[in-house]
Amino acid sequence: MIIFIDSYTEEKLANSLAGRPGYFKLFYDTENCGCNGVLAIEILDQPLDTDIRISVKNFTFLVDKQQESLFDDALKLEADRSYPSFKVSSDSALYSTNVRIKDARDMASK
Template sequence: MFIQLNSHTIEKLEKSLGERPGYFKLFFDTEGCGCNGMIVIQVISEPHATDIEVQKEPFTFFVDRQQESLFDEQMRLEADENYPSFRLSSDSSLLGSNIRVKDIR
């Protein structure tokens, strides 16, 4: 899996980490959203046993092994210029818009 990040996205993700160490996890959250679920970018301190590393640079990203099939092999993560959200897309589909970062460290 490869997640393409532009410079603005890298800058916003760096701000999400702050001064504390952490990793990013693409997570399809169905908890309490009252819908079919939505993608969230979690900031985690350590991966779970079921998480797999999908990218190392410029940030380490993880995905839960059971959710890996929900994501495409090559994707683009783009930060919104005027709003604290992201958009995840691939050549074949829009996987999510208005994606938020949730720090659970």
């Protein structure tokens, strides 16, 4: 899998990390959803054993092996210039236009 980002998106991702290490996990969140899931991005301290790593410029994205088939081989991640969210798309699909980043680092210790 490949994820393409532009320089503005790269800046927004770096701001989300706030100078700390972390991994961006792209996944369908089904918790309390009652549906097929909502596309989300979480910042994690460490990948899980079932995660696939994807290098994107200075970042590492993660996708669970079980959810990898839900995405096309090449994705485009774009930061919204007027709202704190991202759009995830491919040449053949629009996955979501309102993807938020949730920082889940250090959650196990809280």
